[in-house]
Amino acid sequence: MFKTDLLKDKVVLITGGGTGLGRAMGERFLELGAKLAICGRREEVLKTAAAEMMALHGGEVFTTGCDVRDATQVDTMVADVWKHYGAIDILVNNAAGNFTSPTEMLSHRAVDAVLGIVAHGTFYVTLAVGKQWIANKHKGRVLSIVATYTESGSAFVVPSAAGKAAVLAMSKSLAVEWARYGITMVCIAPGPFPTPGAWERLMPDPSLHEMAINRIPLRRVGRHEELANLASYLVSDQAEYINGECIRIDGGEFIKGAGEFSWMEQLTTEQWMALSEKSKKVGK
Numbered sequence: 001m002f003k004t005d006l007l008k009d010k011v012v013l014i015t016g017g018g019t020g021l022g023r024a025m026g027e028r029f030l031e032l033g034a035k036l037a038i039c040g041r042r043e044e045v046l047k048t049a050a051a052e053m054m055a056l057h058g059g060e061v062f063t064t065g066c067d068v069r070d071a072t073q074v075d076t077m078v079a080d081v082w083k084h085y086g087a088i089d090i091l092v093n094n095a096a097g098n099f100t101s102p103t104e105m106l107s108h109r110a111v112d113a114v115l116g117i118v119a120h121g122t123f124y125v126t127l128a129v130g131k132q133w134i135a136n137k138h139k140g141r142v143l144s145i146v147a148t149y150t151e152s153g154s155a156f157v158v159p160s161a162a163g164k165a166a167v168l169a170m171s172k173s174l175a176v177e178w179a180r181y182g183i184t185m186v187c188i189a190p191g192p193f194p195t196p197g198a199w200e201r202l203m204p205d206p207s208l209h210e211m212a213i214n215r216i217p218l219r220r221v222g223r224h225e226e227l228a229n230l231a232s233y234l235v236s237d238q239a240e241y242i243n244g245e246c247i248r249i250d251g252g253e254f255i256k257g258a259g260e261f262s263w264m265e266q267l268t269t270e271q272w273m274a275l276s277e278k279s280k281k282v283g284k
């Protein structure tokens, strides 16, 4: 759906780019001509992913181990990527941690584990890359992957909801503050896109999957290529004027939850005929 040179020679750093949605976006960026750098904690996972991605799509995938919760590791990682490619053009904040749990069952270490990756880690990487862009007078684009519950909050994933809301606030704030340096920000809020990393932690029992799908008006989960294509457009020069926005891609799940009468989708045609007869008689 795009010209094959849409991202030609753009250097894209994707945190958590060795698995799941980070890898799906990376593969699409490679197809569109980008040069990739991916980081994560597990170096073996990164190396295997990079080899497979290059075999499938050609191009170059540079890997570097990094725990984004450690600001020193982040600074080293960003410096290594910059040195390797001579610049970074696009940062995709994709690394995250999450699991479902009643909040009162969480220890403070569990809270820190999620907020450390999502809020602090995302901020550290954005700050390190942003400082390089400003010092080198280099334009930059940041895409942060958040979640639909940044607006609403969500029960049972409270540290993630708080962390993703922080990422959205950071993105909107920097969209204004750093625009004068040619640095722009955008977010994607995905609904459910099955990946082993998310699915096994959030819905460890497969019986929960059907319940999750029934919440979605389209009655299906997202396809990785749908997210990867949206991300490709949003990181491209074509989308620069979209600054400080968050784009939801969830098959209508979020607005269904908010719609006062959405629950009426359960009614059968017969029930609607009967209700219609009754309501037509009101006031007569």
Ligand code: HXC
Pocket: 096, 097, 098, 099, 100, 101, 105, 106, 107, 108, 109, 110, 111, 113, 114, 147, 160, 190, 191, 192, 193, 197, 198, 201, 202
């Ligand atoms: C309660 C838990 C827990 C769980 C861990 N903890 N899992 N508490 N329920 N399911 C607690 C531990 O007991 C420990 O506390 C503390 O959290 C730290 O655990 P560690 O295992 O030592 O942490 P660590 O190795 O740093 O791993 C971080 C992690 C893990 C966040 C806990 O899940 C991870 O590595 N996640 C990365 C990938 C990921 O989460 N992907 C999914 C993203 S999906 P104590 O007190 O015992 O020491 C997403 C969007 C979803 O974000 C939206 C869907 C629509």
Ligand code: NAP
Pocket: 015, 016, 017, 018, 019, 020, 021, 022, 039, 040, 041, 042, 043, 045, 066, 067, 068, 069, 093, 094, 095, 096, 097, 098, 117, 121, 145, 146, 147, 148, 189, 190, 191, 192, 193, 194, 195, 196, 197, 198, 199
């Ligand atoms: P995933 O495969 O578990 O991806 C998470 C990635 O982050 C992994 O590659 C992981 O690698 C990396 N990571 C985690 N902690 C890290 C740390 N401390 N330092 C560096 N890297 C770290 O899950 P996913 O489903 O693809 O999620 C990708 C993004 O989409 C996340 O931001 C998530 O919140 C968002 N999202 C997903 C869904 C969905 O339905 N899948 C929905 C909404 C939003 P290591 O473990 O090797 O570090």
